[in-house]
Amino acid sequence: MAEHLLEVSNLKKYFPTKDGILYAVDDVSFAVDKGETLGLVGESGCGKSTTGRAILRLHEPTAGTVLFKGDDIVRYSKKQLKEIRKDMQIVFQDPYSSLNPRMDVRHLIEVSLEINGVHDANERLERVKEVMDVVGLEQRLLNSYPHELDGGRRQRVGIARALILNPSFIVMDEPVSALDVCIQAQILNLLMKLQEKRGYAYLFISHNLSVVKHISDRIAVMYLGKIVEMSTYDELFRNPLHPYTKALLASIPIPKLNRKRDKLILSGDVPSPINPPPGCRFRGRCPYAKQICGEAEPVLRKVGDTQVACHLYD
Amino acid sequence: MENSTILEIKDLSVSYTSSNKEIKAVRGLDLAIRQGETLGLVGETGAGKTTTALSVLRILPEVSSSIKSGEIMFEGRDILTLSRKEMREIRGRDIAMIFQDPMTSLDPVMTVGRQIEEMISLHTDCDKKELRSRAEAMLEVVGIRKDRFDDYPHQFSGGMKQRVGIAIALSCNPKLLIADEPTTALDVTIQAQVLNLMNQLKEKYRTAMILITHDLGVVAEICSSVAIMYAGQIVEYGSIEQIYGNHMHPYTEGLFDSIPDIEEEKSELKVIDGLPPDPSALPAGCSFSPRCPYATDRCGESCPDDVQVEPGHIVKCILAGKK
Incomplete structure (x- = not known):
């Protein structure tokens, strides 16, 4: 079997809270190949950012392995980790709070x-100018501060910071969620062009299914810490x-009229990831729940070309 | 009196002042809404959508903003000429608002039931018992069990809090409801629940509604007419069929093209280059012309007039109907 660029196996992240253990990410496995985008979608609190x-x-x-280029980085020392992070970067959601307000654009990008x-x-300056070109930032902005930039340009700075070390894998944590649609479209086009040119692999985290479908090769859907x-x-x-x-697909408001769609509107809210219900975690909101759903936790299994964790397909 | 006009805004202009610069947030806006109609007010950040809504309720920040011109006619009276006392009577009873962020628009130290009661008690003289029963009934209307009357906002999820917001807004059976991005802070499955609820309530009470949003998908689910705003002006206005089936303004076209289409194969998104203009230094002529792919020399000379291309379909563009 060919080696994946990134292979995550049985990844768990639990947080202790005063009310009990919060199972943010609970036994998640997936792989990402070079030049590929894996979309990770789900609602608030499903564990997608924590996974990233x-x-x-x-x-x-808390447990699990993360093989990057064949090596388990979970066991890396701090020094090894610093070295490998040149090759693994992240772009954050909110370009308003993820940039140091007291650094200018040049310093923000060159610090890494x-x-x-x-x-x-x-x-350093040459490389900063080069990467600014790549992400479409004008050179005149070299000495501007974040507050002088609009949201789209700020996010371009965030992307430039991630690209300057020329990584092979980038976690995109809701990179366009804080932007207006027109700016969002500009950034999506940029990310796709960059990937085509340089072969980056993305883990693209978002709650917006239209955006995820647009940019991803494969998509993983998370619910309460599970894929x-x-x-x-x-x-x-x-x-x-x-x-x-x-239900997620049926919930997307589509900007077209008179579409015939099955409306599957879920009742209730996502339950708390602290002490989640036994069996299938979706059971409480699922219109098809059976007795077995409360007894055994469904595992991901192959159905056709899809992997799904649901007792309906046993 | 079926389908009579409830609200008519004529030539409204609103400016803010910031470091001695005049920021023109709304410029010469005309708008009318009829009973039972749901108007979607669509645009990007800074287009003037919220400023328009705050003007109707007269809750603009008094120090930094001023209404430069215009009339807001509500039931035959110009809202802008009313006294504070008269305005207080209208707010909540005749015109109510649902705010974007249910996490911050509810009072954290008051039970949700009491917050609904507060609205009702301001506008009626119910006794205590009747107040409670009306507030409980409102909770049930929005799908919350009445035994949660004495709970505080932090005990509710985001979707439930927004339902409380809707219950408060509808508690006095207003004639006009202004909803400012009511589902933007919610997850998609919860958004679908809330939109569904709003659709049901709209039919039941025949309340006229202005829905402010940046999401053309949400508009398609719930609105009967649409106004597209850009840099403080309405650039295109029409029925939902006219806007979704036959939009004509280049900005409207750009907005639709920017949204990834989940029903079609992917391709590069068509984008509008550049950014919306600085509202304190607007370009001459048509404010969209610097970004418009069809712009001609004439576009930079004077602000285009509204062109009626069909009954009810208005486009602010010199190319309207000529392309």
């Missing part, structure tokens, strides 16, 4: 070069299997 961060060890995983031993200021379905982008939309995926 645990992979980079911004949160220490500095940390990683590029001591020649001229070389409930994983498939190629077209198969997932054409033939969703898990009832939760079906």
Whole structure:
């Protein structure tokens, strides 16, 4: 079997709280190949951001392995980790709070070069200018501060910071969610062009299914810390299997009139990830729940080309 | 009196002042809404959608903003000429508002039931018992069990809090409801629940509604007419069929093209280059012309007039109907 660029196996991240253990990410496995985008979708609190961060060890995983280029980085020392992070980067959701307001654009972008031993200021400046070109930031903005930039340009700075070390894998944590649709479209086009040119692999985290479908090759759907379905982008939309995926797809407001759609509107809210219900975690909101759903936890299994965790497909 | 006009805004202009610069947030806006109609007010951040809504309720920040011109006719009276006392009577009773963020628009130290009662008690003289029963009934209307009357907002999820917001807004059976991005802070499955609820209530009470949103998908689910705003002006206005089936303004076209289509194969998104203009330094002529792919020299000279291309379909563009 060919080696994947990133292979996550049985990843768990639990947080202790005063009310009990919060199972943010609970036994999640997937792989991402070079030049590929895996979309990770789900609602607030389903564990998608925590997954992204645990992979980079911004949160220490509770259990599981993260093989990056064949090596388990969960066991890396701090020094090894610093080295490997040049190759694994992250773009954060909110370009308003993820940039230091007291650094100008040049400093924001070059700081990671500095940390990683590029001591020649001229070389750094050249590389900053180069990456600004790549992400479509005008050179005149070199000495601007974040508050002088609009949201789209700020997010371009965030992307430039991630690209400057030329990584092979980037976690995109809701990179367009804080942007207006027109700016969002500009950034999506940029990310796709960059991937085509440079072969980056993305883990693209978002709650917006239209955006995820647009950018992803494969999509994983998360619910309460678990992946409930994983498939190629077209198969997932054409033939969703898990009832939760079906409901998610049916909930997307589509800017067209007179469409005939099955309206599957879920009742209730997502339960708390602290002490989740036994059996299937979606059971309480699932219109097809059977007795077995309360007894045994469904595991991901292959149905056609899709992987799904649901007792309907036993 | 079926389908009579409830609200008519004529030539409204609102400006803010910031470091001695005049920021023109709304510029010469005309709008009318009839009973039972749901108007979607669509645009990007800074287009002037919320400023328009705050003007109707007269809750603009008094120090930094001023209404430069215009009339807001509500039931034959110009809202802008009313006294504070008269305005207080209208707010909540005749015109109510649902705010974007249910996490911050509810009072955290008051039970949700009491917050609904407060609205009712301001506008009626119910006794205590009747107040409670009316507030409980409102909770049930929005799908919350009445035994949660004495719970506080932090005990509710985001979707439930927004339901409380809707219950408060509808508690006095207003004639006009202004909903400012009511589902933007919610997850999609919860958004679908809330939109569904709003659709049911709209039919039941025949309340006229202005829905402010940036999401053309939400508009398609719930609105009967649409106004597209750009840089403080309405650039296109029409029925939902006219806007979704036959939009004519280049900005409207750009907005639709920017949204990834989940029903079609992917391709590169068509984007509008550049950014909306700085509202304190607007370009001459048509404010969209610097970004418009069809712009001609004439576009930079004077602000285009409204062109009626069909009954009820208005486009602010010199190319309207000529392309």
